[in-house]
Amino acid sequence: MNKVYPDAKSALEGILKDGMMIMSGGFGLCGIPETLSDAIRDSGVKNLTFISNNAGVDGIGLSRLLETRQIKKMISSYVGENKLFAQQYLAGELELEFNPQGTLAERIRAGGAGIPAFFTKTGVGTLIAEGKEVREFDGEKYLMERSLFGDIAIVHAWMGDTAGNLVYRKTARNFNPMMATAAKITVAEVEHLVPAGQIDPDHIHTPGIFVKRIVQVGTAKKHIEFRTTRPRTAQAATGVEV
Amino acid sequence: MAWTREQMAARAAKELRDGYYVNLGIGIPTLVSNFIPEGIEVNLQSENGMLGMGPFPFEGEEDPDLINAGKQTVSELPSTSYFSSADSFAMVRGGHIDLSILGAMQVAQNGDLANWMIPGKMVKGMGGAMDLVAGVKRVVVVMEHSAKDGPKLLKKCNLPLTGERVVDMVVTDLAVFTIDKHGKDGMALIELADGVTLEEVKANTEAEFRVALKNA
Numbered sequence: 335m336n337k338v339y340p341d342a343k344s345a346l347e348g349i350l351k352d353g354m355m356i357m358s359g360g361f362g363l364c365g366i367p368e369t370l371s372d373a374i375r376d377s378g379v380k381n382l383t384f385i386s387n388n389a390g391v392d393g394i395g396l397s398r399l400l401e402t403r404q405i406k407k408m409i410s411s412y413v414g415e416n417k418l419f420a421q422q423y424l425a426g427e428l429e430l431e432f433n434p435q436g437t438l439a440e441r442i443r444a445g446g447a448g449i450p451a452f453f454t455k456t457g458v459g460t461l462i463a464e465g466k467e468v469r470e471f472d473g474e475k476y477l478m479e480r481s482l483f484g485d486i487a488i489v490h491a492w493m494g495d496t497a498g499n500l501v502y503r504k505t506a507r508n509f510n511p512m513m514a515t516a517a518k519i520t521v522a523e524v525e526h527l528v529p530a531g532q533i534d535p536d537h538i539h540t541p542g543i544f545v546k547r548i549v550q551v552g553t554a555k556k557h558i559e560f561r562t563t564r565p566r567t568a569q570a571a572t573g574v575e576v
Numbered sequence: 577m578a579w580t581r582e583q584m585a586a587r588a589a590k591e592l593r594d595g596y597y598v599n600l601g602i603g604i605p606t607l608v609s610n611f612i613p614e615g616i617e618v619n620l621q622s623e624n625g626m627l628g629m630g631p632f633p634f635e636g637e638e639d640p641d642l643i644n645a646g647k648q649t650v651s652e653l654p655s656t657s658y659f660s661s662a663d664s665f666a667m668v669r670g671g672h673i674d675l676s677i678l679g680a681m682q683v684a685q686n687g688d689l690a691n692w693m694i695p696g697k698m699v700k701g702m703g704g705a706m707d708l709v710a711g712v713k714r715v716v717v718v719m720e721h722s723a724k725d726g727p728k729l730l731k732k733c734n735l736p737l738t739g740e741r742v743v744d745m746v747v748t749d750l751a752v753f754t755i756d757k758h759g760k761d762g763m764a765l766i767e768l769a770d771g772v773t774l775e776e777v778k779a780n781t782e783a784e785f786r787v788a789l790k791n792a
Contacts, residue, residue: 436665
């Protein structure tokens with residue numbers, strides 16, 4: 335069976351509906367499936383719920399679907415660096431559900447693994463705990479969190495093969511592997527598409543069973559949110575403020 | 577004379593131990609990596625999916641696929657590994673990270689921490705902060721001692737909490753405090769910044785604390 339589609343538009347053909355829940359990989363602008371999210375924007379579907387750690391920055395990524403008001407709700411851990419998001423949220427036009435980042439990652443992982451709920455220490459005694467079951471294990475309190483499962487997931491990988499196997503690159507991996515497992519249909523955009531057999535099976539991060547459709551998008555579109563460097567003469571030092 | 581941001585970071589860096597896996601927050605905590613004591617090797621974890629975080633890259637070597645949790649470009653080290661967000665927070669929640677150093681808006685004398693939300697203002701989100709304070713073995717807060725509108729070290733936080741009874745130590749520009757977050761010993765003043773008096777600390781602190789100065 336063929337998983338390979340010639341472009342983002344055809345890779346999303348027939349699976350987009352108003353009101354659907356979409357998982358979208360990436361952390362900040364790193365590893366976001368931007369070609370696919372742009373194609374979702376161009377399709378015109380609306381009232382979408384997006385599960386994504388962030389909401390892009392003004393003019394890039396999911397922010398482009400905020401411009402067209404196609405997003406009804408975001409489930410995220412951090413939405414800074416996005417004026418349009420703040421505007422729409424403060425005007426009551428956009429719903430927002432904040433999840434602690436690790437809880438968000440685990441809800442998605444659990445969803446993909448067929449685990450309906452789990453208990454975590456994160457958020458005990460905070461606003462996040464409101465309405466959630468608290469249970470004590472070995473003398474410590476834990477919150478029950480439900481898993482997440484999307485109608486579709488869109489992910490970005492560095493390399494994929496015709497069987498749908500994926501390899502991510504550096505910190506562009508982030509939420510992509512869990513999201514690939516946690517939706518009815520996962521569509522992957524890859525920078526490099528190779529025939530099955532070209533990737534060492536020991537190096538595959540996401541096995542092809544999780545990926546229904548795959549499209550090659552090249553490497554042209556990549557963004558850096560904060561470009562930080564050190565001069566060649568300086569001593570090695572991590573994170574000197576600029 | 578209170579401590580500068582660099583002096584606060586240098587003081588927090590004294591909490592590092594050889595072999596520690598450490599997560600540093602954004603702001604002053606990031607500066608801590610510039611003051612790692614000689615002879616000590618620490619591994620920096622970045623919760624977006626990297627262990628063994630290196631320095632900022634040389635100009636021209638920035639890679640959009642290689643960033644830290646503050647979305648800044650960073651570089652690799654020989655010890656570096658990459659992993660998913662789920663694996664990253666398994667490290668955090670599972671108690672595998674030795675130390676988390678982060679900023680705060682308010683800390684209470686029982687170790688409660690508030691650092692993510694001011695009601696009525698646009699909320700950016702908690703990111704990984706709630707997971708870090710709940711899961712990391714030891715939590716050190718580095719922050720200015722006072723805000724414009726008053727003390728930040730309080731009897732009880734009035735901002736929404738990031739975590740309950742999670743803070744072990746607070747380094748401010750005026751002093752260093754320890755907090756017995758699980759026990760009954762409460763908060764203790766253990767060091768004064770250079771040239772700062774006990775009276776000055778008392779005047780700027782709402783929280784109740786014992787005085788247990790090491791070199792007094």
